[in-house]
Amino acid sequence: MSEGWSLTESDPGVFTGIMRELGVKGLEVEELYGLDPDLLAALHPVKALVFLFKWIGGDLASMDGKLVTPEDPSFFFAQQTITNACASMALLNAVLNVHDPDVELGEELNNLKAFSEGLDPESKGWTISNSEKIRAVHNSFARADPYHLEESRPPTADDDAYHFICYLPVGGKLYELDGLKPLPVSHGDIPDPENWTSLARDVLERRIATHPPGEVMFNLMAITSRSGYLTKQVATLSKAVEEGQARGESDEWVNAQLEEAKNKLARIEDQFKEWDIENSLRRHNYIGLIHTLLLELAKQGKLRPQIEAAKKEMERKVAAKKAKGQSAEDLMEE
Structure with a gap:
């Protein structure tokens, strides 16, 4: 059985690292704390936006746009066909639609784009999912966790699931590329080609407004060639x-x-x-190093004073809580 895909942090350093290791040159990712014109101007030129949000079942939040099949055969859109791959899928859907002579895709992505031309979005998704190189690079940026277990069950409505999508201008139109949808979503013509992020801001604000009041679990990053x-x-x-x-x-x-x-x-x-x-x-996984250091300290008897001190501190806190009429269980819950 081949190794699965790991969850990816919403971090500009991680996304930039993934692009670099796939051979992309001329692009980097920056975090955005808003869509104010001044913030975007500081990152000029912005090629695409990557948006992370809490996925809601039956996600219809972005359907103020229209599902379309782009006429341009070079337009790249891949569906997400495997769990946890949405970060790299959003990144690749964006990068493979950037048309800039100063941007180099590298051998791996040039081969991917050439091989997948003419394929439907699902087949493109499977092509990416079956790429050992892309999967290995994606997984190499996962935090080392010796206690991580692969989820063997599908997500349920009670789970907190987060999803990456991207927005970018192609051929004078604003597109939303969401790997969970069968086709790209077009949000129409961009009024000002030099300021495509203005339309993107309106779309994102409408999308955020569809989430429950007080929801703050969003993250926005910009793919730039700054x-x-x-x-x-x-x-x-x-x-x-x-x-x-x-x-x-x-x-x-x-x-x-x-x-x-x-x-x-x-x-x-x-x-x-x-x-x-x-x-x-x-x-890097530091668990082994920490375990070895603690084991050696224990062998030398250097941990006992700290253990005894911790026990006394706990006894003191329990006594203080009891004096206030609280139980030891209340202390443990705190």
């Missing part, structure tokens, strides 16, 4: 500065813009380094 955009900007501004110096001129505005672009790019590169460290820690 690092590549800034790299080109730095190159262009550097050339302008050099040409100005050659003429014996100095443009303070250009110099300031260059410095700002360099600082932004440096912050992104620092963030990449932090994500690399976090992903390394996320993937």
Whole structure:
């Protein structure tokens, strides 16, 4: 039996790491704390939005749009055909529809896109689910958990199930790509092609409004090409500065813009380094190390003072609760 798919954290470092290990270059993922124009402008250019929400049975929340079959044969949409794969499915549905000459998909995803052209969404989903490479990369970002057991039962209405989908512009229209639906959902023409996220904001607000009042379990991330955009900007501004110096001129505005672009790019590169460290820690299982350290401390008799101190502290708390008329069971519940 082949290994299953693990749950994936809604974390920009994880999603960026998955793309990198699949060979994607020129894209990264950033967390969004809202859809205010200023927040989105800071991440320009935004290629797609990835939305995490609590799934409600019979999910009709997004059906203000229309299920469609895109005419463009290069349009990529895969259904989710296996449990726990929705994070990578949303990511791939977005990335494989990004048309940007500065973005490289890499050998694995280029082969996937070429192989699946002409297939229906379900067959594309099975193609992804059966990819050993994609499954291995997806699972490699799961937190190490020695006590994790594969769920052998299907989810029930009482379970808290969370689901990833994506929104992005393709051919002048806003699409919602949800692997649990049979086809892409079109939300119509984008009024301002330079500001497609404005329409996406309206759609997301309507969707969030369909959830019970007070529901806060949402997360939003943006797939951007900001690092590549800034790299080109730095190159262009550097050339302008050099040409100005050659003429014996100095443009303070250009110099300031260059410095700002360099600082932004440096912050992104620092963030990449932090994500690399976090992903390394996320993937490592420290339970064995902790168990060995505790076992050695116990053998040396160095844990006994701490155990005795903990017992005395518990006895003190129990006595204090009893003095207030509360039982030891009440203390344990707290």
